[in-house]
Amino acid sequence: MNKNRFGNSDLQVSQLGLGCMGMSEFYGNYNDTESIEVIHHAIEKGINFFDTADMYGLGKNEILVGKALKGKETRLF
16 A cells, blocks of 8 residues: 655555545445454555544444454554
8 A cells, every 4th residue: 555654744644545434324224343344454455544523423433443443553544
C-alpha cells in the first residue's frame, strides 16, 4: 500500500482509506462480524486510514471500529 507523509510529521497515511459509515447505518442491513473482518482485511493490505464520525449510528460506528482495531499492531492515522 502506498503511503504519503502527513505534512511535516513522520506520520504515514495510506493513499486509500476505508469509509466505515455503511458498517453501522444508512445503507440497509449491516453485520458487525462481517464489518470487523473487512477492517482486518484492510489492515492486512496496509490501510491505516479509517473514515468514521460520531453521527454514524450515534457513536456505534466508532465502537465497532474500536473493537476491530483492538490488539492490532498498526500505526493508525
